[in-house]
Amino acid sequence: MIDDTKQGGARRASLGRGLSALFGEATEDYSALDKVRQSKQVPIEFVHPGKYQPRRKFDEEAISGLVESIRDKGILQPLLVRRDAEDANSYELIAGERRWRAAQIAGLHEVPVIIRDLSDREALEIALIENIQRQDLTPLEEAEGYRRLMEEFEHTQEDLARAVGKSRSHVANMMRLLALPDPVKSMVQDGALTAGHARALLTAPDPAAAAREVVSRGLNVRQTEDLMRGDQPKAKKGKAANDGSGTAPAMKDVDLINLEEEISARIGLKVAINPQGQRGTITIHYQTLDQLDDVLHRLGGEE
Template sequence: MSDDTPRKGLGRGLSALLAEDPDDQPALDRLRVGKTVPIEKLVPNRYQPRQYFDEDELEALTQSVRENGILMPILVRRDGDSIDSFEIVAGERRWRAAQAAQLYEVPIIVKELDDNQALEVALIENVQRQDLTALEEAEGYRRLMDEFANTQEALATAVGKSRSHVANIMRLLGLPEAVKTLLQAGSLSAGHGRALLAAEDPEALANIVVRKGLNVRQTEALVQKPQKTDDTAKPADAGPSPIDDADTRAMEKQLSEKLGLTVKINHHGEVGEVRIAFTSLDQFDEILLRLSQQPDV
């Protein structure tokens, strides 16, 4: 395939995937009508980013399907080499509701999509409908990057989000499993999770946040508050640094100019710390981006 051949899927949106020519209204009408197949001919999407289906919402959809049928066809692709079996790309909730409503047939639209496009479409549909939890969204982004070598910039364009949003959501995957469980259960929000990323012990603080019902701002304040331990004789930053020379101040100035943020260096003999002050998660994202850049050679 030529490099000049337009790539399908990423960044085009669902409407573009349903017809090669968006101006071909008759073709769009035919696709919307689709065709019907026995419900047992459909199999779930192996790349489904959504891991949890709310039972109450599914029951409400099932009742709607019983009364009105499936109003929007399910987007599918061929299931491997099978000629009469189809893998769901978008619309698994409708398929599950149709099963619960004991429908015999369901309307489908068949598209030729590769694995990359199938995951992209499933992720785009769920993100745009806000059907995913933050962790499911993050995992979907990770799979698109790891399995299909996509960039954060390309993903952001595809789902209509900023690159910083994609980066911030993906960082949630670095939280301890216990904290991610609380996120997935809805006990913590994505904002709580991002705040806890900066904590020395995210799991311990997460339990405090849940127990006290703290909001995101309160969680951020809790994370910034020094945590006392039994073996701590005195705070690490108690009093001024014993070494406060011109070289240290020059390094602070150099780093501050490089990052565009306030930098403070404290050191005691051979050990010390570098503190970078930021006022928003976007600034934090920018810090990580600048620190990860390769130096010029």
Template sequence: MTERKNERRGLGRGLSALMAEVGADIGFAGGGSEPAAPVERQGIQSVPIEALRPNPDQPRRHFDASRLSELEESIREKGIIQPLIVRPDPDGPGKFEIVAGERRWRAAQNARLHEVPVIVKNFSDSEVLEIAIVENIQRAELSPIEEAFGYKQLMERFGHTQEKIAEALGKSRSYIANLLRLLNLPDEVRAMLESGDLSVGHARALITAPDPVALARKVIEGGLTVRQAESLARKIHEPRKPQSTAAPREKDADTKVLEDDLSANLGMSVVIDHRAGGEGQVIIRYKTLDQLDQLCQLLSQVR
């Protein structure tokens, strides 16, 4: 119960502080898999490879076989230069859970190493997940769906908001929001995205489509660009307008001025339909999901 309460308090020591602590130990800079040369560091110990187990909340679900093979060859040649970060495994004495470095652990097994260098840290569940997500994101090895799932875990399990995650990771809130929307896609479309048949831009255009799977197939079969996919999705949404024989009502000057002011301030097309009796409607047209996200932020600030 205490651990769960602590998880809900926020980012704890702060994500930047956590990564600085890890970086000081392993030379982490978000770049390649191994630093250029070994560095003498204190606190490193060797443990049997079978004493380690992967983090069950690791956001990455797929490991590229060719990259893993390259890392295996590097380990055969030079050994493991960059130690793994682990924490004590509560399920067994002398056992450890991997916080950062699961690829190195897998490659070391393939290279038939008996022991690996580690640094032991006492991280909480929240800190372990945060480090795993950031390590993978900075190494550009997560798929968009895996990255989105990692953000979802941070929100649902640890109570972080999109704003807090964006601030901690140096991302925009719209970037986080747009990735999370990908999780609303059907499994078949997610698979197309993970395989590279669809780009993130394509997938975002399909999110609100009535039949994303059918539209995704059309996009792939036709080799459509993102703009073409967005246009196709809009056509599906736009109902056919009935032919009207009535002459359009003339708007008064004040309404036109108000439309122009709102359009200029929002950067989007605004139409005001003011009717007799004081009722009416305001229509705001957006062209991209980024504009919609911007509009949602503006509306959420209105009290």
């Protein structure tokens, strides 16, 4: 015989748990609930910047323009957040901090969010990728993001390059900027120097003094590279080279030199890349016929 009282009690208890889940009581598994939510409105004060936000500098003029758009149309793209590990009713921003800042200025009381269950590493990867795609990061912010992924989450440069959709040489070149002295970093952060300028300055005996000279003289990247080699910066176009050939040699930038080194490391032979406008040549230097045979086998796809 079935005890209807117990059966009904079980139904009521089950229903009670379902209602508490709907109303979001603290005893429920928030992660499980978040997985079935696509987007929701939350009080703006419940959202706070993420600890893995790579951006340190926000364009106030751009935010002002966004404020007017939000006042007129609202926030069209939800913010990406995750639950705060220490407060179940609080959300940590992963992507969309500029929209969140503009929404505060616009006087919004609620913002749309998409909640995801993300690890710390995933949070930093997504925040970094989102900002890189929007070209919102300064070179140093990008470099610092790469450094954190490598040091805190044990990424290799190749893993990191795949994760953010960049070449390994790009990641390596950006991270080299972190070796610059603070005065030069400030110039890069403020936009007085580009990443190309900064990479050229890495070879200077006194990068800070060289950076000040570059800025005061208004030198471009190629002129800065000339300065670092001890040459007097000047326009190369139409000037004859000192070797009597009658034409000036093409100047290689730091990225091209690094690419030569990367290819050389991969095949074990010296490689020279000679750009000629949009075209160019790649020269592979070998010293024995065995080395030549090995290169031919690789080009032919043979192991």
